[in-house]
Amino acid sequence: MTAEMKTEKARAAAWFRTLRDEIVACFEALEKSHSEGPFASEAAGQFEVSETTRSSADGSDAGGGLMSVMRGGRVFEKVGVNISEVYGTLGERAQNAMAARKGLPGMKEDPRFWASGISLVAHMRNPHVPAVHMNTRMFWTPHAWWFGGGSDLNPCIEYKEDTAHFHAIQKTQLDPHGSEFYPRLKDWADEYFYIPHRKRARGVGGIFMDDQNSGDWEADFALTQDIGRAFLPAFAPLVEKRRVQTFGEAEKDAQLIHRGLYAEYNLVYDRGTKFGLETGHDANAVLMSLPPLAKWV
Numbered sequence: 001m002t003a004e005m006k007t008e009k010a011r012a013a014a015w016f017r018t019l020r021d022e023i024v025a026c027f028e029a030l031e032k033s034h035s036e037g038p039f040a041s042e043a044a045g046q047f048e049v050s051e052t053t054r055s056s057a058d059g060s061d062a063g064g065g066l067m068s069v070m071r072g073g074r075v076f077e078k079v080g081v082n083i084s085e086v087y088g089t090l091g092e093r094a095q096n097a098m099a100a101r102k103g104l105p106g107m108k109e110d111p112r113f114w115a116s117g118i119s120l121v122a123h124m125r126n127p128h129v130p131a132v133h134m135n136t137r138m139f140w141t142p143h144a145w146w147f148g149g150g151s152d153l154n155p156c157i158e159y160k161e162d163t164a165h166f167h168a169i170q171k172t173q174l175d176p177h178g179s180e181f182y183p184r185l186k187d188w189a190d191e192y193f194y195i196p197h198r199k200r201a202r203g204v205g206g207i208f209m210d211d212q213n214s215g216d217w218e219a220d221f222a223l224t225q226d227i228g229r230a231f232l233p234a235f236a237p238l239v240e241k242r243r244v245q246t247f248g249e250a251e252k253d254a255q256l257i258h259r260g261l262y263a264e265y266n267l268v269y270d271r272g273t274k275f276g277l278e279t280g281h282d283a284n285a286v287l288m289s290l291p292p293l294a295k296w297v
Contacts, residue, residue, distance in 0.1 A: 128242040
């Protein structure tokens with residue numbers, strides 16, 4: 001049996017909140033500083049913040065979170081930065097899935113869980129600016145704990161130098177934890193964000209991990225924090241560079257088609273989406289990742 005880990009849970013949840021605050025501030029600053037290029041004459045976007053709640057089957061409190069969404073900005077067409085801290089007992093389907101995937105004995109006897117994390121998806125106004133996804137999380141059961149997360153870039157118009165920059169920042173941030181981490185997490189992202197029915201990747205990759213439990217909670221938490229810290233220096237410079245570029249109908253069309261690919265992945269394969277809906281979390285928060293507009297041809 002795993003200890004209750006009350007202190008560790010509180011530290012993890014507080015870190016996800018801190019990271020959320022830093023990202024929201026940076027994104028609103030990018031909106032305010034957009035002074036030239038497409039949409040520069042429009043009003044700067046701001047986040048709308050609302051609390052999300054979750055109830056157990058008997059109606060008792062089961063946690064919740066904070067949903068921060070910006071719509072119709074001049075840089076960000078739709079971006080959500082959500083944090084959550086949820087707890088309770090896993091339903092039978094979730095128990096079976098957890099037991100099968102992780103091989104955890106005792107899930108049926110004691111199906112309690114706790115989870116906290118941050119989840120971000122940004123869909124951009126300018127098709128030259130890549131969409132992006134990031135999340136980090138901690139999960140606890142009486143039988144095991146683990147961390148997960150990563151970030152990946154999803155351009156509809158790829159610039160090789162942007163892809164190289166995004167990956168270089170990830171590598172720089174991970175290398176102090178061991179030279180094996182970046183190549184392993186890069187390969188994991190390439191595998192996880194692959195869309196089998198389209199026979200192609202969702203984007204240009206990044207890093208991804210799940211089930212991270214080395215036995216050293218402090219080391220794994222530090223690794224998870226550095227995955228989160230890598231996000232803004234990897235992504236924000238790309239926004240600043242590409243938001244000023246002009247574009248036409250063909251580029252916007254390419255963006256909408258690519259968003260359809262993104263939506264397919266999140267609805268069919270993404271484990272976080274499935275878990276959130278399965279455990280009764282706020283559907284609007286779970287489906288925040290879906291683009292505001294998309295196209296299928």
